Amino acid sequence: MSADPKLRVERLQAWFGDRHVLRDVSLEVPASSVMAVIGPSGCGKSTFLRCLNRMHELVPGARSDGGVFLDGEDLYRRGVDPVLLRRRVGMVFQRPNPFPTMSIRDNVAAGLKLNGFRGTLDEIVERCLRQAALWDEVKDRLKAPATSLSGGQQQRLCIARALAVEPEVLLMDEPASALDPVATAKIEELMHELKERYTIVIVTHNMQQAARVSDYTAFFYMGELVETGATERIFTNPGEQRTEDYVTGKFG
Numbered sequence: 001m002s003a004d005p006k007l008r009v010e011r012l013q014a015w016f017g018d019r020h021v022l023r024d025v026s027l028e029v030p031a032s033s034v035m036a037v038i039g040p041s042g043c044g045k046s047t048f049l050r051c052l053n054r055m056h057e058l059v060p061g062a063r064s065d066g067g068v069f070l071d072g073e074d075l076y077r078r079g080v081d082p083v084l085l086r087r088r089v090g091m092v093f094q095r096p097n098p099f100p101t102m103s104i105r106d107n108v109a110a111g112l113k114l115n116g117f118r119g120t121l122d123e124i125v126e127r128c129l130r131q132a133a134l135w136d137e138v139k140d141r142l143k144a145p146a147t148s149l150s151g152g153q154q155q156r157l158c159i160a161r162a163l164a165v166e167p168e169v170l171l172m173d174e175p176a177s178a179l180d181p182v183a184t185a186k187i188e189e190l191m192h193e194l195k196e197r198y199t200i201v202i203v204t205h206n207m208q209q210a211a212r213v214s215d216y217t218a219f220f221y222m223g224e225l226v227e228t229g230a231t232e233r234i235f236t237n238p239g240e241q242r243t244e245d246y247v248t249g250k251f252g
């Protein structure tokens with residue numbers, strides 16, 4: 001992979017209490033690419049994702065060890081403010097989770113307001129809604145509650161909200177699993193556009209989706225990274241039998 005990856009993970013381990021759920025994971029994600037994280041239920045995909053922006057440590061009793069580097073900077077070193085870090089490494093969750101009492105516009109602006117932003121929000125709101133491919137559908141009703149949107153629209157609103165604070169990396173934990181095929185296709189299309197500016201790591205259970213949207217794939221099994229590489233190779237010529245069995249649907 002590239003000499004200067006956007007994200008570099010070195011010997012990452014994670015626990016919930018005594019339960020060791022990630023073992024010795026090392027990989028790199030090049031800038032402006034999409035990496036799909038795949039593997040059977042419980043293999044540690046979400047935990048891995050949550051270690052990348054230090055959300056894992058928010059769970060009581062959870063801890064991790066090893067290194068995560070963003071542009072070479074160790075995210076776990078003393079002095080790194082996890083709240084600031086989570087602006088650089090944003091996250092979109094499985095279920096759309098807009099702030100239910102806020103309007104569409106205020107949802108996009110929420111992170112900026114929290115950061116004390118005082119400029120003109122309208123331009124940023126429009127830019128982010130356009131980037132999230134939602135602008136045309138909501139431009140005439142920005143003051144409507146976010147809950148008046150469909151599930152797929154709400155998920156794109158959450159993507160717009162994540163983009164508003166100008167992250168460098170976007171983590172997506174099964175972002176389309178609660179959506180219908182049309183909304184899923186929109187999210188996948190959007191990922192192609194977003195990767196020009198952002199580095200994306202997506203957890204997905206859907207092999208076709210991984211093959212469609214990602215440049216690189218990482219296959220996890222029981223807390224270990226079995227194999228990572230270019231998506232095309234992982235799907236057509238994997239180096240490990242377990243990867244082949246998983247991507248061809250023999251288990252999982």
Ligand SMILES: Nc1ncnc2c1ncn2[C@@H]1O[C@H](COP(=O)(O)OP(=O)(O)OP(=O)(O)O)[C@@H](O)[C@H]1O
Pocket residue numbers: 016019021039040041042043044045046047048059
């Ligand atoms: N809050 C928690 N407390 C204790 N154990 C947890 C917690 N969250 C996850 N685990 C355990 O950690 C392991 C990894 O879970 P994780 O959610 O990362 O897997 P996953 O691959 O994302 O699964 P899925 O595909 O089902 O979402 C599992 O054994 C799970 O039971």
